[in-house]
Amino acid sequence: MIATLTITPSFYLILAALLFSVGAVGLLTRRNVIVMFMCVELMLNAVNLTFVSFAKALNDIGGQVLVFFTLVVAAAEVAVGLGIIVAIFRRRRDATADDLRTLKG
Amino acid sequence: MTAVLFFLFGALALGGALGVVLARNPVHSALSLVLTLVSTAVLFLLQDAQLVAAVQIIVYAGAIVVLFLFVIMLLGVDRDEPFLEPLKFQRPVAIALGAIILAEILILAGHRWATGAKTARGVGITGGPFGSNIQRVARVLFTTFLWPFEITAALLVVAVVGAVVVARRSGQAPDPEVRQGSDS
Numbered sequence: 001m002i003a004t005l006t007i008t009p010s011f012y013l014i015l016a017a018l019l020f021s022v023g024a025v026g027l028l029t030r031r032n033v034i035v036m037f038m039c040v041e042l043m044l045n046a047v048n049l050t051f052v053s054f055a056k057a058l059n060d061i062g063g064q065v066l067v068f069f070t071l072v073v074a075a076a077e078v079a080v081g082l083g084i085i086v087a088i089f090r091r092r093r094d095a096t097a098d099d100l101r102t103l104k105g
Numbered sequence: 106m107t108a109v110l111f112f113l114f115g116a117l118a119l120g121g122a123l124g125v126v127l128a129r130n131p132v133h134s135a136l137s138l139v140l141t142l143v144s145t146a147v148l149f150l151l152q153d154a155q156l157v158a159a160v161q162i163i164v165y166a167g168a169i170v171v172l173f174l175f176v177i178m179l180l181g182v183d184r185d186e187p188f189l190e191p192l193k194f195q196r197p198v199a200i201a202l203g204a205i206i207l208a209e210i211l212i213l214a215g216h217r218w219a220t221g222a223k224t225a226r227g228v229g230i231t232g233g234p235f236g237s238n239i240q241r242v243a244r245v246l247f248t249t250f251l252w253p254f255e256i257t258a259a260l261l262v263v264a265v266v267g268a269v270v271v272a273r274r275s276g277q278a279p280d281p282e283v284r285q286g287s288d289s
Contacts, residue, residue, distance in 0.1 A: 022123060041165075052157060061242060068160070085180070
């Protein structure tokens with residue numbers, strides 16, 4: 001029954017929306033900064049899935065090229081973000097969002 | 106066949122995403138992230154994005170997750186977190202906000218905001234004299250998107266230099282508050 005179902009781009013877009021929402025909820029609920037970062041990666045990944053789906057749906061390779069730029073930005077973000085986490089950890093001995101309340105004005 | 110693969114790997118991707126959010130141990134979160142990324146790579150393959158799928162595995166699952174695991178091990182936070190929540194209302198509010206985001210995306214997806222205008226000089230996924238998937242991506246990346254491509258080189262250099270500068274041992278003493286806390 002499932003095997004005969006035609007997979008339209010909407011299926012992929014709904015899946016990407018679900019992945020994005022799970023990542024957003026994780027970003028809002030988790031307190032460990034490293035896990036929050038992983039949730040950001042999850043959201044970026046969901047957006048990549050929509051890019052590829054639209055590339056297929058609109059028959060335009062531009063969507064797949066944009067995924068590369070997303071990947072580069074994600075890699076740069078992870079490098080800098082993890083550097084900041086290491087620096088915070090060195091000073092505060094822990095890496096939860098609650099430890100960053102000294103940033104409050 | 107395509108439908109079976111879609112539902113199988115879609116479910117695996119969602120399960121991995123839930124694992125990232127729900128796992129108490131950061132290492133388990135990172136491994137769930139690998140599951141999601143690999144499942145997404147299969148979904149890319151199902152949509153004729155062979156190069157992107159390979160890059161997804163190599164860069165995301167290979168480099169970024171390893172970087173995450175490396176930092177987790179370096180910092181020694183590979184232990185279960187306590188499940189206590191300092192802000193009582195935070196979790197329900199976050200889940201409600203997540204539901205609102207999901208509803209918003211689904212409502213937006215129902216509208217005709219995707220115009221279908223061609224961006225990539227008419228290079229499609231299939232058809233035309235453009236060769237394989239990797240040739241098509243290269244053709245567009247090095248012509249239409251050449252300037253953004255050059256900018257990413259600068260971005261990566263800035264990011265690497267910034268990461269080194271931020272993470273290097275700066276000779277600063279830890280906060281006095283923290284040092285007292287660890288002594289007592």
